[in-house]
Amino acid sequence: MSRYRFVLYRPFQLIPVLIGISIITFVLIRSIPGDPARVLLGPRTTESALARVREQFGLDEPLWLQYFYFVKNLFKGELGKSILYKVDVLKLIATRIEPTLVLVIGSVLLALLIATPMAAIAARRRGSWADHLIRIISTAGLGFPAFWLAIMLILLFSVQLGWFPVTGYGRTFWEKVHHMTLPCLTTGLALAAVLTRNLRASILAELQSDQATAARARGLPENVVFWRHVVPNSLVPTVNLLAVNIGWLISGSVVIETVFAIPGMGQLLIRGIFTRDYMVVQGVAMVFACATVLVNFLADILTVTIDPRVKL
Amino acid sequence: MTDAPILTVNNLSVAYEGGGTSHTIIDGVSFTLRRGEILGIVGESGSGKSMTCRALMRLLPSSRLRVTGGSVWLEDGRDVLSLSQGELTQVRGRRIGMIFQNPASHLDPVMSIGRQIAESIRHHRKIGRKEAWARMLDILRQVGIPDPESRANAYTHEFSGGMRQRAMIAVALACDPDILIADEPTTALDVTVQAQILRLLQQLRDERGLSIIFITHDLGVVYQLCDTVAVMYAGRLCEYGAMHEVIHRPRHHYTAGLVACQPGSEGGTGRVHTIPGQPPSPGDMPPGCRFHPRCGAADALCAARQPPLRETHEGHACACHHPVGIEAEAEA
Numbered sequence: 001m002s003r004y005r006f007v008l009y010r011p012f013q014l015i016p017v018l019i020g021i022s023i024i025t026f027v028l029i030r031s032i033p034g035d036p037a038r039v040l041l042g043p044r045t046t047e048s049a050l051a052r053v054r055e056q057f058g059l060d061e062p063l064w065l066q067y068f069y070f071v072k073n074l075f076k077g078e079l080g081k082s083i084l085y086k087v088d089v090l091k092l093i094a095t096r097i098e099p100t101l102v103l104v105i106g107s108v109l110l111a112l113l114i115a116t117p118m119a120a121i122a123a124r125r126r127g128s129w130a131d132h133l134i135r136i137i138s139t140a141g142l143g144f145p146a147f148w149l150a151i152m153l154i155l156l157f158s159v160q161l162g163w164f165p166v167t168g169y170g171r172t173f174w175e176k177v178h179h180m181t182l183p184c185l186t187t188g189l190a191l192a193a194v195l196t197r198n199l200r201a202s203i204l205a206e207l208q209s210d211q212a213t214a215a216r217a218r219g220l221p222e223n224v225v226f227w228r229h230v231v232p233n234s235l236v237p238t239v240n241l242l243a244v245n246i247g248w249l250i251s252g253s254v255v256i257e258t259v260f261a262i263p264g265m266g267q268l269l270i271r272g273i274f275t276r277d278y279m280v281v282q283g284v285a286m287v288f289a290c291a292t293v294l295v296n297f298l299a300d301i302l303t304v305t306i307d308p309r310v311k312l
Numbered sequence: 313m314t315d316a317p318i319l320t321v322n323n324l325s326v327a328y329e330g331g332g333t334s335h336t337i338i339d340g341v342s343f344t345l346r347r348g349e350i351l352g353i354v355g356e357s358g359s360g361k362s363m364t365c366r367a368l369m370r371l372l373p374s375s376r377l378r379v380t381g382g383s384v385w386l387e388d389g390r391d392v393l394s395l396s397q398g399e400l401t402q403v404r405g406r407r408i409g410m411i412f413q414n415p416a417s418h419l420d421p422v423m424s425i426g427r428q429i430a431e432s433i434r435h436h437r438k439i440g441r442k443e444a445w446a447r448m449l450d451i452l453r454q455v456g457i458p459d460p461e462s463r464a465n466a467y468t469h470e471f472s473g474g475m476r477q478r479a480m481i482a483v484a485l486a487c488d489p490d491i492l493i494a495d496e497p498t499t500a501l502d503v504t505v506q507a508q509i510l511r512l513l514q515q516l517r518d519e520r521g522l523s524i525i526f527i528t529h530d531l532g533v534v535y536q537l538c539d540t541v542a543v544m545y546a547g548r549l550c551e552y553g554a555m556h557e558v559i560h561r562p563r564h565h566y567t568a569g570l571v572a573c574q575p576g577s578e579g580g581t582g583r584v585h586t587i588p589g590q591p592p593s594p595g596d597m598p599p600g601c602r603f604h605p606r607c608g609a610a611d612a613l614c615a616a617r618q619p620p621l622r623e624t625h626e627g628h629a630c631a632c633h634h635p636v637g638i639e640a641e642a643e644a
Contacts, residue, residue, distance in 0.1 A: 214412060216404065217409075220405070221398075308467040308469070
């Protein structure tokens with residue numbers, strides 16, 4: 001069990017990451033020209049009204065003091081108040097987190113469902129037409145930008161065939177599934193392309209490995225050798241690749257939520273940037289950072305579970 | 313050791329096919345193995361000793377390698393080379409077990425030793441989990457792994473070199489095969505551990521009547537362990553016979569050279585004897601006897617015609633036109 005000891009101290013490593021992210025987002029959003037008070041009140045307003053708004057949100061304080069309040073709030077478990085919506089950022093995020101979670105988890109599940117059999121078929125029938133086809137598709141999949149693929153999927157499935165809605169999220173469970181299929185497919189396909197190539201390569205190497213030969217020499221049928229000895233040994237590099245890509249997926253949700261008009265956190269972030277809603281941008285960035293760290297943490301636990309040699 | 317052969321390899325040939333050409337890697341190798349016999353296959357790297365055993369297990373490491381001829385008869389009259397995939401999984405592990413030079417890479421690193429053994433047992437014997445586990449513990453005990461109950465749950469990387477080799481022997485013996493192919497199992501071990509493993513193999517032969525094909529380049533190990541020896545050079549069998557015969561009265565000039573190469577063999581000048589030249593590469597085999605470019609006794613006949621493997625004495629065969637000591641004995 002000592003191999004799992006990192007679970008205890010790993011959360012403390014989150015602290016420097018959060019400090020870094022908080023400083024970077026705090027500085028970056030404020031270095032964009034523009035004034036949240038002016039965005040809020042519109043072009044025809046008075047200087048005194050502007051000053052009142054700035055005072056209300058503490059925007060007239062010196063920068064270091066603003067950062068101090070931001071961090072102080074963090075310790076109280078608050079992310080501040082949105083300038084535009086006038087509600088707690090945490091509450092705002094709570095209403096927006098579900099679509100983003102569905103998008104990320106759905107994409108990963110779809111990607112795994114597509115990539116695992118594809119990689120298995122390609123590797124076991126190396127050099128066959130199936131292998132070539134899978135390799136061509138996955139290489140092409142790497143080249144398509146997500147927004148382009150999204151538009152193509154919309155054109156085909158929504159506009160031409162009318163199977164799926166173009167935009168939105170829905171209310172009931174099935175409505176949500178219906179609305180989220182295309183967005184999940186968009187990112188899922190891109191992720192599947194990466195995973196298939198990686199998994200195929202590591203399965204191929206493992207099929208030729210000494211331990212696979214020895215398993216065959218024991219009389220185990222090829223199917224048993226494949227699923228019980230080859231695949232588990234091929235998974236470790238893929239788990240880490242997946243973790244890195246989930247981080248990419250979380251930030252990529254910004255694009256997908258914009259294309260499909262999904263009311264998720266990515267959309268919230270974009271709107272926050274356009275309206276210079278500093279608190280919202282900071283809050284969403286902190287949540288994204290925590291999520292990315294959490295995913296990598298889970299990947300580490302999974303790696304240690306799969307491969308007994310790994311010590312963290 | 314009884315006289316009935318348990319494995320008969322007849323004229324086994326393997327070729328490498330690639331780029332439109334075909335090179336014969338293994339050329340007409342034949343030998344028999346009897347119950348309880350330990351046969352040593354000796355030769356330098358690339359002589360084809362490992363490849364021969366991979367071929368008879370149908371475990372050739374590349375799709376470009378192909379068995380081009382010969383047969384491998386089991387005791388029950390079946391030819392391994394013409395078995396279906398399904399029958400093959402019943403022969404591998406159950407009839408013929410195999411251990412390898414590097415146990416660290418030939419055991420699954422992410423499955424515990426106990427589970428690997430139990431997995432084989434369950435595959436071959438179709439018995440329950442609990443029973444397989446009990447049998448597995450029994451096997452670990454037999455190969456001399458102390459405290460099997462706790463070691464069964466350990467992984468390969470948690471074993472020492474010698475214990476890993478014992479574990480691999482346990483995996484290979486899980487289903488009580490009649491034949492064990494040992495591909496340089498002691499090469500990577502230090503000398504004391506090597507001696508322990510050799511003793512273990514001997515003990516298994518004595519207790520279970522196990523027949524062993526022991527592949528090595530170390531004549532010292534052959535001398536300690538084997539009953540019979542087959543010497544391979546450049547993919548061909550050049551000498552085959554009872555161990556003491558072959559070591560003490562080698563007939564083939566290559567074998568004689570090998571014996572002379574052993575440190576501490578006769579002469580005692582303090583210098584290690586070597587055979588001049590290099591073994592030929594598979595794409596560039598000399599005509600006639602493949603050893604003739606390196607052989608002191610070679611003449612025009614050796615370069616022209618391949619010598620057949622023929623018996624020089626009772627139970628001692630040699631593939632040489634001018635066997636060592638034969639003319640000398642005839643003249644005397």
